[in-house]
Amino acid sequence: MEQMQAKANYSKSTEEEMADLRRGPWTVEEDLTLMNYIARHGEGRWNSLSRCAGLNRTGKSCRLRWLNYLRPDVRRGNITLEEQLLILELHSRWGNRWSKIAQHLPGRTDNEIKNYWRTRVQKHAKQLKCDVNSKQFKDTMRYLWMPRLVERIQAQATTSGGSGGAAVAAASSYANSGATVYDLNDQSNTDFDVVSAQVLPPQPVYGDGGAHMYSPGSSSVVASSDSFGTAASDMTECYNNYPVNQGNNQDYYQGHEYLSNYADQSLISPTGCFQQGMDLSEDSCQWMNAVGDISDSLWNDIDDVWFLQH
DNA sequence: AACAGGCTCAACCGCCCGGAA
DNA sequence: ATTCCGGGCGGTTGAGCCTGT
Numbered sequence: 191m192e193q194m195q196a197k198a199n200y201s202k203s204t205e206e207e208m209a210d211l212r213r214g215p216w217t218v219e220e221d222l223t224l225m226n227y228i229a230r231h232g233e234g235r236w237n238s239l240s241r242c243a244g245l246n247r248t249g250k251s252c253r254l255r256w257l258n259y260l261r262p263d264v265r266r267g268n269i270t271l272e273e274q275l276l277i278l279e280l281h282s283r284w285g286n287r288w289s290k291i292a293q294h295l296p297g298r299t300d301n302e303i304k305n306y307w308r309t310r311v312q313k314h315a316k317q318l319k320c321d322v323n324s325k326q327f328k329d330t331m332r333y334l335w336m337p338r339l340v341e342r343i344q345a346q347a348t349t350s351g352g353s354g355g356a357a358v359a360a361a362s363s364y365a366n367s368g369a370t371v372y373d374l375n376d377q378s379n380t381d382f383d384v385v386s387a388q389v390l391p392p393q394p395v396y397g398d399g400g401a402h403m404y405s406p407g408s409s410s411v412v413a414s415s416d417s418f419g420t421a422a423s424d425m426t427e428c429y430n431n432y433p434v435n436q437g438n439n440q441d442y443y444q445g446h447e448y449l450s451n452y453a454d455q456s457l458i459s460p461t462g463c464f465q466q467g468m469d470l471s472e473d474s475c476q477w478m479n480a481v482g483d484i485s486d487s488l489w490n491d492i493d494d495v496w497f498l499q500h
Numbered sequence: 501a502a503c504a505g506g507c508t509c510a511a512c513c514g515c516c517c518g519g520a521a
Numbered sequence: 522a523t524t525c526c527g528g529g530c531g532g533t534t535g536a537g538c539c540t541g542t
Binding site for chain 2: 535
């Protein structure tokens with residue numbers, strides 16, 4: 191509780207000073223109040239909701255807390271390989287449209303995806319000493335990183351034989367058959383258990399050490415901090431780390447458009463890319479050659495091992 | 501064990517947009 | 522036509538945690 195009080199010592203805006211609105215981390219009581227109120231009255235009209243619920247918070251704060259944390263279908267834990275792949279692809283398509291990207295990653299919030307991008311992808315760009323928006327880096331992502339991800343997903347599919355690997359099997363079969371492309375947002379897709387996703391309890395962890403300490407998303411409790419570590423790269427472990435909606439969303443990816451398209455384009459490996467005669471500029475090719483020299487170790491583990499070695 | 505630096509992510513900020521008054 | 526307000530979005534911050542030395 192002291193931690194929360196200390197963390198709440200933000201400077202207040204004039205408006206909030208006048209209204210003496212609370213800021214900083216949410217307490218258990220506030221969470222419960224908000225959840226109960228929304229369960230009874232629904233969401234929306236956040237400012238009046240905050241007042242009516244007796245929450246001494248801004249409407250924005252309530253909305254953010256609900257959308258990013260308390261919503262029953264919020265999915266937490268490690269970003270899976272499939273999700274990484276989707277994020278990279280969708281970001282290359284739409285740029286920093288985090289909410290739009292998040293719409294295609296069920297249960298993930300724009301905030302989470304944004305954080306992933308900033309902490310992981312931008313870091314890699316920085317370590318490669320190029321701008322994250324440069325053509326060089328984009329080409330590296332598209333022709334080395336993403337194909338490598340597909341490889342890893344497929345590798346896991348063959349070794350695990352579990353449901354997580356179904357994504358790639360489905361991707362391949364979809365590619366070969368030209369079968370249905372599922373829309374991630376189509377909740378009529380029976381592969382996704384919408385009902386259970388909605389009724390599962392919210393994420394906050396209320397540790398029961400007698401003092402009912404509240405852990406608002408503490409990475410040490412809710413999700414492994416090693417979100418991209420080698421351990422986390424194992425899909426089984428990844429999914430095991432999901433306390434909420436575990437496994438539900440795996441099926442989502444089984445027929446996902448991107449994986450399907452990706453396999454369809456034979457972008458299975460970097461080599462394949464080049465053999466396909468991709469549209470690479472001379473500069474990009476030189477860059478690729480340079481990166482390619484170290485790509486084996488680099489793409490062997492996307493989670494920084496190569497970077498650490500160098 | 502202690503310290504420093506890096507990393508993560510919840511929460512906030514400021515801007516913008518659309519609809520209602 | 523203008524103003525106000527609710528809501529959404531992308532960017533930023535900073536406390537706590539993790540990891541290496």
